[in-house]
Amino acid sequence: MTVASISAEYFPQEPKAPVVASATHEKSKEAIAKLDKNFDARGAYFVADYAKSTGNYIADVDGNYYLDVYAQIASIPLGYNNPALIEVAKSDKMIRAIVDRPALGNFPGADLNEIVEEILKVAPKGQDKVWSGLSGADANELAFKAVFFWYQAQKRGYKSNFSAEEMESVMHNQAPGSPELAILSFERAFHGRLFASGSTTCSKPIHKLDLPAFKWPKAEFPSYKYPLEENVEVNKKEDERCLKIVEELFTTWKVPIAGVLVEPIQSEGGDNHASAEFFQGLRDVTLKHGALLIMDEVQTGVGATGVMWAHERFNLQPPPDLVTFSKKFQSAGYFFHDPEIVPNFAYRQFNTWCGDPARMILAGGIGKEILKHDLVSRAATVGDYLYKKLEALQKKFPTYLRDLRGKDRATFIAWSLENAEARNKFLSDMKTVGVNIGGCAEDSVRLRPTLVFEEKHADILVEAIEKVLSGY
Amino acid sequence: MTVASISAEYFPQEPKAPVVASATHEKSKEAIAKLDKNFDARGAYFVADYAKSTGNYIADVDGNYYLDVYAQIASIPLGYNNPALIEVAKSDKMIRAIVDRPALGNFPGADLNEIVEEILKVAPKGQDKVWSGLSGADANELAFKAVFFWYQAQKRGYKSNFSAEEMESVMHNQAPGSPELAILSFERAFHGRLFASGSTTCSKPIHKLDLPAFKWPKAEFPSYKYPLEENVEVNKKEDERCLKIVEELFTTWKVPIAGVLVEPIQSEGGDNHASAEFFQGLRDVTLKHGALLIMDEVQTGVGATGVMWAHERFNLQPPPDLVTFSKKFQSAGYFFHDPEIVPNFAYRQFNTWCGDPARMILAGGIGKEILKHDLVSRAATVGDYLYKKLEALQKKFPTYLRDLRGKDRATFIAWSLENAEARNKFLSDMKTVGVNIGGCAEDSVRLRPTLVFEEKHADILVEAIEKVLSGY
Numbered sequence: 050m051t052v053a054s055i056s057a058e059y060f061p062q063e064p065k066a067p068v069v070a071s072a073t074h075e076k077s078k079e080a081i082a083k084l085d086k087n088f089d090a091r092g093a094y095f096v097a098d099y100a101k102s103t104g105n106y107i108a109d110v111d112g113n114y115y116l117d118v119y120a121q122i123a124s125i126p127l128g129y130n131n132p133a134l135i136e137v138a139k140s141d142k143m144i145r146a147i148v149d150r151p152a153l154g155n156f157p158g159a160d161l162n163e164i165v166e167e168i169l170k171v172a173p174k175g176q177d178k179v180w181s182g183l184s185g186a187d188a189n190e191l192a193f194k195a196v197f198f199w200y201q202a203q204k205r206g207y208k209s210n211f212s213a214e215e216m217e218s219v220m221h222n223q224a225p226g227s228p229e230l231a232i233l234s235f236e237r238a239f240h241g242r243l244f245a246s247g248s249t250t251c252s253k254p255i256h257k258l259d260l261p262a263f264k265w266p267k268a269e270f271p272s273y274k275y276p277l278e279e280n281v282e283v284n285k286k287e288d289e290r291c292l293k294i295v296e297e298l299f300t301t302w303k304v305p306i307a308g309v310l311v312e313p314i315q316s317e318g319g320d321n322h323a324s325a326e327f328f329q330g331l332r333d334v335t336l337k338h339g340a341l342l343i344m345d346e347v348q349t350g351v352g353a354t355g356v357m358w359a360h361e362r363f364n365l366q367p368p369p370d371l372v373t374f375s376k377k378f379q380s381a382g383y384f385f386h387d388p389e390i391v392p393n394f395a396y397r398q399f400n401t402w403c404g405d406p407a408r409m410i411l412a413g414g415i416g417k418e419i420l421k422h423d424l425v426s427r428a429a430t431v432g433d434y435l436y437k438k439l440e441a442l443q444k445k446f447p448t449y450l451r452d453l454r455g456k457d458r459a460t461f462i463a464w465s466l467e468n469a470e471a472r473n474k475f476l477s478d479m480k481t482v483g484v485n486i487g488g489c490a491e492d493s494v495r496l497r498p499t500l501v502f503e504e505k506h507a508d509i510l511v512e513a514i515e516k517v518l519s520g521y
Numbered sequence: 522m523t524v525a526s527i528s529a530e531y532f533p534q535e536p537k538a539p540v541v542a543s544a545t546h547e548k549s550k551e552a553i554a555k556l557d558k559n560f561d562a563r564g565a566y567f568v569a570d571y572a573k574s575t576g577n578y579i580a581d582v583d584g585n586y587y588l589d590v591y592a593q594i595a596s597i598p599l600g601y602n603n604p605a606l607i608e609v610a611k612s613d614k615m616i617r618a619i620v621d622r623p624a625l626g627n628f629p630g631a632d633l634n635e636i637v638e639e640i641l642k643v644a645p646k647g648q649d650k651v652w653s654g655l656s657g658a659d660a661n662e663l664a665f666k667a668v669f670f671w672y673q674a675q676k677r678g679y680k681s682n683f684s685a686e687e688m689e690s691v692m693h694n695q696a697p698g699s700p701e702l703a704i705l706s707f708e709r710a711f712h713g714r715l716f717a718s719g720s721t722t723c724s725k726p727i728h729k730l731d732l733p734a735f736k737w738p739k740a741e742f743p744s745y746k747y748p749l750e751e752n753v754e755v756n757k758k759e760d761e762r763c764l765k766i767v768e769e770l771f772t773t774w775k776v777p778i779a780g781v782l783v784e785p786i787q788s789e790g791g792d793n794h795a796s797a798e799f800f801q802g803l804r805d806v807t808l809k810h811g812a813l814l815i816m817d818e819v820q821t822g823v824g825a826t827g828v829m830w831a832h833e834r835f836n837l838q839p840p841p842d843l844v845t846f847s848k849k850f851q852s853a854g855y856f857f858h859d860p861e862i863v864p865n866f867a868y869r870q871f872n873t874w875c876g877d878p879a880r881m882i883l884a885g886g887i888g889k890e891i892l893k894h895d896l897v898s899r900a901a902t903v904g905d906y907l908y909k910k911l912e913a914l915q916k917k918f919p920t921y922l923r924d925l926r927g928k929d930r931a932t933f934i935a936w937s938l939e940n941a942e943a944r945n946k947f948l949s950d951m952k953t954v955g956v957n958i959g960g961c962a963e964d965s966v967r968l969r970p971t972l973v974f975e976e977k978h979a980d981i982l983v984e985a986i987e988k989v990l991s992g993y
Contacts, residue, residue, distance in 0.1 A: 245716035
């Protein structure tokens with residue numbers, strides 16, 4: 050199948066190859082030191098020149114042009130300075146959303162329904178409602194609120210009022226008004242870094258240290274043996290073992306579990322995959338115990354894995370109760386389908402802004418381009434192409450390409466190195482050959498390019514990896 | 522003193538008076554019903570037409586033009602469709618920030634330092650650093666994180682590493698890695714509706730019911746007798762009583778209190794004021810007990826009370842450790858001055874986006890206009906003018922204008938009615954005479970106009986109030 054290059058159509062000026070103009074990053078270093086006096090900039094790799102960045106290439110202030118397969122921690126959907134999104138950004142609707150930012154819950158604009166409907170056009174199958182927030186962590190915490198409202202409403206009757214004791218105790222942060230309830234998540238999960246989302250996150254200590262946390266349970270997420278084709282039975286047993294732990298936590302945990310929160314692929318925690326059967330089992334456990342299921346699609350959503358939403362591959366019946374999104378949608382919130390997930394009274398799921406229509410308009414624009422150019426299928430095709438090349442490279446450098454993961458998951462590909470030191474050196478060395486690439490877990494590399502990453506970019510990436518590894 | 526009308530300069534098309542074209546809101550009702558199928562719209566008062574809104578007037582889809590003294594829950598700074606902000610929204614810098622949203626902590630753009638410096642130009646006195654977030658609740662939770670990081674770093678030494686026990690226990694949400702620490706806030710406070718911010722909020726049960734909470738302490742906030750001039754001694758005793766409660770909580774609360782969080786004027790909770798002496802006492806208590814002081818300026822900040830930041834009137838020495846902002850800045854985050862409030866290691870105060878440069882650029886633009894047109898002094902002048910008129914009206918309608926508050930606090934004015942029912946009827950009746958106005962606490966009215974609200978608008982507002990009350 051030959052298809053026209055959409056990246057060439059969008060980005061006629063995209064470089065043909067990375068440009069490594071300066072390996073010392075003098076200008077970046079100077080700019081970071083200056084910024085750091087006003088704003089903590091210790092995590093900055095380099096200072097980008099977004100005016101010069103285009104398509105799959107991020108430019109920096111030292112004149113380098115990196116092929117970007119990290120894409121702002123998996124969040125640039127359609128390449129830098131995408132002309133279709135620039136049109137959206139210049140629209141009257143966007144300008145109004147910026148300068149007249151509404152309190153959406155009280156004073157929605159005449160165009161809000163249209164904005165919401167654009168977003169719903171790319172909603173996961175089975176989801177027909179949406180609520181909006183501001184980041185992945187925020188989306189997850191809004192989803193937790195929805196879960197707890199629903200759980201308590203089920204107990205007292207959807208339209209029943211609060212008791213006097215609840216009204217009184219809640220003002221002292223005490224039960225029954227502030228009940229002891231939990232969200233179950235998984236070891237190695239990442240769901241954000243605020244206090245409740247942070248209590249469900251479990252990938253690295255640095256995200257959590259020194260912060261008070263809710264004492265919520267963690268189950269084990271399957272740890273598969275690779276390659277998957279050769280380890281079907283042992284991985285099936287692993288699913289069963291992990292589901293049993295979830296089931297046990299429901300009956301043994303000291304406070305009721307109101308919801309289960311899970312990523313379709315654990316991303317920050319190491320690109321840990323699990324089977325459709327595992328997720329189906331999870332759906333069953335939540336139904337059995339009267340809990341809701343939240344799929345965290347913050348990193349996996351919006352086409353990244355070769356389907357619009359990664360959990361759609363699992364064929365869950367009924368669909369997950371809430372699906373959270375952010376990153377590639379450049380907006381945040383959750384999808385849902387059950388009308389009873391709308392809280393029983395107004396002003397419960399509420400705050401001043403209730404989202405940002407500017408970012409919601411952009412999400413609609415992103416969805417429209419994805420559908421128009423069939424970018425999800427394209428991502429799947431280029432992912433297969435890339436995966437095969439990496440498999441070939443793995444044979445040559447098995448030590449540096451361990452546990453290659455993400456077959457048939459578009460460009461959502463990862464692998465491991467021997468340890469953190471080797472991984473960090475690899476990530477750093479890749480910059481010297483003009484590739485901006487990111488890690489996950491302690492020892493893994495994750496590919497998170499845009500949806501306009503094509504075969505020609507995959508060739509450059511694989512060549513760069515080979516060049517770096519050949520020097521080891 | 523005569524000054525040119527800045528609202529006339531910004532908004533030549535601003536209506537001369539409200540237009541009440543339809544009291545039945547048929548089109549709004551229809552649009553709300555349609556939206557509600559996709560997006561919870563039960564809190565919507567009407568559907569706004571932002572294209573037609575201008576200056577201090579918000580238009581709706583039924584052809585009404587309301588004088589808006591609520592301004593999107595206290596958050597529109599410079600009027601609807603402000604031409605200076607439209608210019609900012611159309612700038613190349615803004616368009617890039619929208620379409621190339623960076624992960625600011627890893628890949629800051631070349632213009633980030635300039636964007637940050639614009640914000641710091643209007644920082645509270647004594648604050649020279651900033652960190653960015655996405656909403657008021659988010660800003661407060663980021664500030665809590667900074668407080669907890671600082672508190673634990675003080676105990677173990679700023680540059681000391683974590684213990685093996687901390688690294689292990691934190692992954693199970695257990696102490697010592699997830700320590701038991703508290704933020705002290707006040708009864709009737711509002712600091713947001715996420716889980717940690719929600720645990721510090723204490724104004725209404727509806728914000729908190731059914732949500733697990735951290736068991737953090739609440740002190741009493743002074744309840745003054747009005748008018749203040751006639752109740753100096755009794756209010757002074759009230760300060761002392763409340764400070765004593767704070768002091769006692771520090772010594773008796775079951776877990777250490779790492780920070781105190783307070784609004785300069787409790788806004789959502791009823792526009793409750795307290796004296797400079799009270800806040801100075803609070804500063805002293807935090808210093809004595811080794812805790813940090815967070816001033817929540819989400820609603821009071823950015824000129825709303827006749828100074829840029831409301832706490833600047835309190836002359837706190839040293840200045841508050843963290844000052845959170847959002848709303849009128851259309852952006853969010855916290856200011857600080859102590860370099861040790863930068864976490865001891867990178868990647869602790871971190872997330873994917875670390876704020877939104879589009880909204881940060883707008884904040885800089887807002888600050889620039891405020892300084893250029895001296896809008897804070899103007900707000901103070903028009904506030905005095907309005908307050909005197911309301912005092913006169915109070916004599917005529919004492920039952921409906923109880924405990925008038927906000928003298929010398931610009932247009933940050935409030936009063937109470939007999940009860941919730943009377944207050945709600947008043948808010949609703951004001952719409953029939955073309956004024957969009959909001960409440961606070963159960964029985965109070967709060968004025969939160971923009972910074973381009975002038976004497977001519979005050980006249981219309983007072984006339985409308987008089988008209989409504991005359992009918993009672």
